[in-house]
Amino acid sequence: MSDACPSPMPLLDLRADLLRGAAPALRPLRPAEARVWWMPVPPPEETGPSDTEGGLPDHPVWSRLEALVSEDELERAWRFRFARDRMTYVAAHALGRLMLSQATGLPTDHWRFTVEAHGKPEVISPDGGPRLRLNLSHTHGMVAAALTKTADIGIDVEHFDRSSDIGLVARRVFAEDECAVIFAGAESGHLPRFLRFWTLKEAYVKAIGKGLAQPLKRISFDLGDRSLPPRMRLDGATDPAPEWQFRQVLPGPGHVLALARETVDPAAPVTLSEVTLGL
Numbered sequence: 708m709s710d711a712c713p714s715p716m717p718l719l720d721l722r723a724d725l726l727r728g729a730a731p732a733l734r735p736l737r738p739a740e741a742r743v744w745w746m747p748v749p750p751p752e753e754t755g756p757s758d759t760e761g762g763l764p765d766h767p768v769w770s771r772l773e774a775l776v777s778e779d780e781l782e783r784a785w786r787f788r789f790a791r792d793r794m795t796y797v798a799a800h801a802l803g804r805l806m807l808s809q810a811t812g813l814p815t816d817h818w819r820f821t822v823e824a825h826g827k828p829e830v831i832s833p834d835g836g837p838r839l840r841l842n843l844s845h846t847h848g849m850v851a852a853a854l855t856k857t858a859d860i861g862i863d864v865e866h867f868d869r870s871s872d873i874g875l876v877a878r879r880v881f882a883e884d885e886c887a888v889i890f891a892g893a894e895s896g897h898l899p900r901f902l903r904f905w906t907l908k909e910a911y912v913k914a915i916g917k918g919l920a921q922p923l924k925r926i927s928f929d930l931g932d933r934s935l936p937p938r939m940r941l942d943g944a945t946d947p948a949p950e951w952q953f954r955q956v957l958p959g960p961g962h963v964l965a966l967a968r969e970t971v972d973p974a975a976p977v978t979l980s981e982v983t984l985g986l
């Protein structure tokens with residue numbers, strides 16, 4: 708997995724702003740920039756409540772996060788049976804709002820969303836401004852958000868303790884050459900490589916808004932290395948699809964993250980930050 712991991716990422720400490728009830732200081736999004744944030748969310752056994760109890764941890768940061776999300780979002784959060792899922796749901800939606808507000812200077816309660824045909828939420832952008840594109844992902848222990856102006860974008864973060872039969876899933880949804888890469892060498896490398904392919908595919912199907920309604924077998928990836936980002940081929944084409952760019956990082960020892968974005972400019976910057984709230 709080392710080739711998925713660039714140097715350590717800048718830490719964006721938003722705890723003080725959050726506790727003051729302030730939006731993060733304005734940092735406008737450059738025209739072709741893709742901005743990516745991720746944030747570790749410790750499991751409930753470290754912060755309480757127990758995993759089956761209602762509510763969120765009894766902690767000022769969690770109270771602020773709860774206050775950031777909309778009533779609808781909160782209602783959805785309460786439907787999760789397990790505290791860890793409620794926590795990552797609330798954290799991801801709060802992170803998305805903080806990100807939008809940092810990029811625009813608008814308050815965190817400004818943001819409203821519509822839902823597209825396959826369930827993709829889209830930001831209702833401020834009148835007269837550029838179309839903002841936000842995508843969220845949450846998994847055990849980690850949440851992530853990605854933001855662009857105009858360009859389609861998708862993000863996926865997964866944790867390494869996935870328990871499903873990866874052999875079965877890989878043969879069903881991955882191309883033959885991908886399976887050969889995943890299952891080469893020692894077994895300890897199989898799951899990490901499976902998740903690299905999986906997150907890249909999910910990031911792409913989320914960017915195009917189709918989710919898993921898009922047949923994954925038609926999409927195949929070269930994982931790339933330190934000097935070359937991952938590249939995607941569609942429908943068995945020999946050349947990578949130039950309309951899409953990918954990044955992959957390890958946001959922590961137990962997680963892998965992938966970003967897919969429509970190519971607006973091949974040199975367009977991707978800014979990556981780990982957000983900390985002192986959770």
Ligand SMILES: CC(C)(COP(=O)(O)OP(=O)(O)OC[C@H]1O[C@@H](n2cnc3c(N)ncnc32)[C@H](O)[C@@H]1OP(=O)(O)O)[C@@H](O)C(=O)NCCC(=O)NCCS
Pocket residue numbers: 796799824825826827828842843844845846861862863864909912913914915916917918919920
């Ligand atoms: C999108 C999908 C791949 C996400 O899978 P996942 O790994 O379990 O979840 P992630 O945490 O990475 O992403 C979930 C987030 O992606 C966003 N999302 C949901 N559907 C999406 C879509 N079609 N495209 C892009 N993003 C989507 C949402 O913000 C969602 O979080 P939320 O439910 O808290 O709002 C999967 O849910 C899917 O395939 N959905 C499509 C289902 C569909 O076709 N529905 C049609 C009827 S509405």
